[in-house]
Amino acid sequence: MDNQHTLLLVEDDSFLIEILVKKFKAADFRVVHAGDGKEALRKAHDEEPDIIMLDIILPGMNGFEILEKLKSDETVADIPVAFLSNLGQKEDVEKGKKLGAVDFIVKANHSLDEIVKRTGELIEKHGVKN
């Protein structure tokens, strides 16, 4: 399908990955997964995702550091990045937005349906391909 969107999901909890991948696939997304920062940076280059969803607490580089690296690399800097994390205090949200994230979604506060819907909206609004 031509207008199928690609999502790069950066997450280290295997169960959450399973659920999210299943849900996004059911909503006709192509989902690419990365378990840590290095893999995320590589796949951001190779897979040309429409959006990147980033967890914050990850092995090695944390989500904020990954975002900084992504934004300093011209070839991928335009890809919209949203945080999908269970942190979500005011400081975290402000830090994320300052570094250039387009959204900050607290996992526990949203249903899967809401997350899929919101991801679609973010691509519509910030996506480069449109």
Add this chain to the structure above:
Amino acid sequence: METDLHNNSQNSDLAEDLHNLEAYMEEFTSFLPLAVCIINSNEVIVEVNEAFTRVSHFSQNESTGKLLSDYFIEKDQLNILLELVDKMPGGGAEEKQLTMKTKDAKTKKVVVTVGPRRDTSNELTGYYVGISPVLIDPPAAPDKTKKIDVESKQQSNDGDVPDVTCVGTAAYEHQKTLAIIDGMRNGLLVIDDEGRIDTINAHAADVLSVDRSKICGESIDSLSDRTELSELLTLINANPGEPKKIKIDKQTFEVDVEVAQTEDGKNYTLVMLHDITKDEFIEDMKLTFVTVAAHQIRTPLSSIRWSLEILASQIKDEEQKKIAQRGYRSTQNMLEIVNALLNLDRLQSGQDGYNFEPIDIVAMIDEYADEARANKRIIEQADIIFNPPQGSLPKVKADKEKLKIVIRNLIDNALKYTPTDGTVNIDASVHVTNDYGSDMVQIQIADDGIGIPPDSQDKIFSKFYRADNATKVKTDGTGIGLYISKQIIDEHDGTIWFESKEGEGTTFYIQLPIAQIQD
């Protein structure tokens, strides 16, 4: 009578002799290797000597005010001994071998000797108690003799020589008062109307690190070069008011300043120092724990929530679907509790500033009422009826996120404590204030639920408080929703209150200021 006494040099000589004798007795008892204590007729310890502290391992302050029977295993034997002494017509003493409990939780066999203490009319005022170990430890050399009390006594008796016939009782009463004041766990400082320190107890002297024998009679301003005490001195010089929290060195105190008037019209300033360092520390630890725990709990809760969401959407069997939906709702409840704990932490630590802007509170209530009603397809609950006012309501000056917490708390509460066939009625209006205050927007959330019992009504906004009937209906509340709500509404310069009748229902009211610039 006072002038008589002043003119009577014989009397003052006698009084001086008595003071000297008292001082001598104090030195003597503190030197004495025998453990001695004085108890009143209710068996409360009034005074102990140095040897007593060595035998019991409790300090003088710790022992004063305790019951003598607390120190012995055979309480009944001690009572028999005291009764025996009661019946003795004159002086004399009785003794018994008893088992004493020391502070380090050891026991030792001791011989207890008790003699009566009587006033001039031969009324029993207490007992002298001597304690000699059966196995005597070699007595340690007496470290220092204490003179502090003697000096302060002379001071307070200065120019006021008591009647000779009641010298014993007056001295005893004075001693008793000093013992009580000294035994207090709180610091006490008494300042006369000329700003001089009249009395200072052991704890206060310790806190201010002053020498008790030197500071009495000195002006309170003599402490003004001590920068760590500046906060305290400002408080003392200010008008008395609510107790305030201040820092002295690294400790935190709640300080209460009161003015007391004596019969002769003299004003004394009483300064009470209550050490809350430990309480503050525990409070801090609790909040840190709450934050960490809340984050750690959110992650597995997300997994559970999403799993149940998938199940609820895929299961065809109606009964199983219902179970999955209920599980989903419970998980949501749990998340609400976790989020409430996080909110509490942030409000308390003052991390969150308030960002006020004009808010359409009708839209906010509408939105949440819809959200809350949506649960009705998953679980049974009371109806929510929102009656927005005719025409538009002015916007309120509020922090959007914080106000949302209040609206959620009040609506969730109303639903929680109302039977499923009940109704929650929400109204909004402009409350016109007749006096010089400005108009406010008033929100009213009325339920026909279980109500708040009268004896719980004054505590309902306290942290972690839950009324008895509420804990019976819902076991899983936190008792912080209303506490948080009140904090938030106070920050808005608004008012929150309620009217309630047990078994009939509760109506919560909030009033918020109207935003000045309308857009």
